[in-house]
Amino acid sequence: MRDGEFVETLKMRALPKGSYDYIALVGFLKLYRDAVQLAINMLWNLDEAPLIATLHRTFYSELRKYGFRANHVKQIYFYAKGLLEVSEETV
Numbered sequence: 001m002r003d004g005e006f007v008e009t010l011k012m013r014a015l016p017k018g019s020y021d022y023i024a025l026v027g028f029l030k031l032y033r034d035a036v037q038l039a040i041n042m043l044w045n046l047d048e049a050p051l052i053a054t055l056h057r058t059f060y061s062e063l064r065k066y067g068f069r070a071n072h073v074k075q076i077y078f079y080a081k082g083l084l085e086v087s088e089e090t091v
Helices: 022-043 052-065 070-090
Strands: none
Touching: 022 052, 022 070, 052 070
16 A cells, blocks of 8 residues: 555445345445436536535435435445545546
8 A cells, every 4th residue: 555545445335134125235336327327527627616405405305215224325425425525636
């Protein structure tokens, strides 16, 4: 690892104990990826990063239509905002 680099490791259980529904998991992960990309596309052309309240108003009802739970919706728009902030810092 080079100086100034960080590696983050996440360990989590993606399926409930005893469940083997990997097809549903893969489907959810693809939908999650697409939702993050949707949020990034909508935020990309903004001049400045929006407030959390603005993100919530913009994305909550739209992403809930896709079947995401409230905590997933919040993770999606937080992650999209974070990715855009990192990309702006590297430019």
